Amino acid sequence: MEVKARAPGKIILSGEHAVVHGSTAVAASIDLYTYVTLRFPTPSDDDDTLKLQLKDMALEFLWPISRIKDALSGLGCPDSSTPTSCSIEATKTLAALVEEQNIPEAKIGLASGVSAFLWLYTSIQGYKPATVVVTSELPLGSGLGSSAAFCVALSAALLAFSDSVKIDLNHQGWLLFAEDELDLLNKWAFEGEKIIHGRPSGIDNTVSTYGNMIKFRSGSLTRIKSNLPLKMLITNTKVGRNTKALVASVSERTLRHPDAMNFVFSAVDSISEELSSIIQSPVGDDLSVTQIEEKVEELMEMNQGLLQCMGVSHASIETVLRTTLKYKLASKLTGAGGGGCVLTLLPNRTIVDKVTSELESSGFQCFTAGIGGNGVEIYLGGGSS
């Protein structure tokens, strides 16, 4: 029995960090995916282990099922229909199970992802032997929602073979979940994100689950549709960072300067609201494509200024901003900042070659991605597409 799931990464057009503090944000899925394959052994395989293979990193983790059962079965019964938070006690137990695997020091950031895997696996599937294989087209820890895509794809594969979801086993090709199943899947993925991020807003797992473009505030989403084909250049500064630490640093600044930071968050809220209405406005009578693009550019610049205020920009991000400005292009960081990826709006008229080669000569990596496609999908029955 085998199922493959894929979940997209995302860009945040406006509102990262402020969204953790109750402001509106706007995000869209991108056509770069994390893939999770789940395979249960047959009795003749005589395999009583749980294996997690992170193919891109050539890493394999393996636990005897008896070891996992001994460690976790006292902490509650698996129930795929009820997304459950990982308690402090369970967090410690998972950390011990991960530590036994001796993750190389240079890749220790993966430990939280492996803990999230163990939590989602045992909560949804219980104590069954299986092999789970993960690959990703997303750079990890770069602001494109790799942690959420991982949790969403994992939840999809695990739920596909649970009592909580009814899937058509005869379906050929990629298959979408029903709306109520997506709601359950999204809640499970959020529990995984909590293990990786500490205090996520839920925007990343939500946009990876439902796809398209969304406006998100305080846990609820509104689907939106851009009236112009938004083209974004994504520049990866390749400066590593960790979303959990950056989110915590903004919360600490908020504790030190609550009044000032609340004005910042409220300004971001207005920017996101304006951005969402401007991209949905009809092109033609009142506003031309160029006028809409100019407004989006200005809002992106304003959002970037406020992200600097929150303390999450970085010298490498500033280099990208300066370079793109030379070509009269507007940019902002996307995701948690502190390095990672920067978005640059590419208006209709733009020729990208010059700006791209100048950015790449600084050691950055540039690419474009399709924006606003499907959210999570599964593929049944061995092989792949």
Ligand SMILES: Nc1ncnc2c1ncn2[C@@H]1O[C@H](COP(=O)(O)OP(=O)(O)OP(=O)(O)O)[C@@H](O)[C@H]1O
């Ligand atoms: N394919 C994967 N396999 C295993 N772990 C993963 C994978 N993708 C992400 N993770 C986990 O998520 C962590 C990166 O998450 P983090 O939230 O810091 O960055 P991001 O999600 O890429 O960016 P952002 O949250 O700003 O969009 C990794 O260190 C790892 O623990």
Ligand SMILES: C[C@@](O)(CCO)CC(=O)[O-]
């Ligand atoms: C920085 C943040 O706002 C977005 C990370 O992609 C964190 C979150 O919303 O969970």
Ligand SMILES: [Mg+2]
């Ligand atoms: Mg993340």
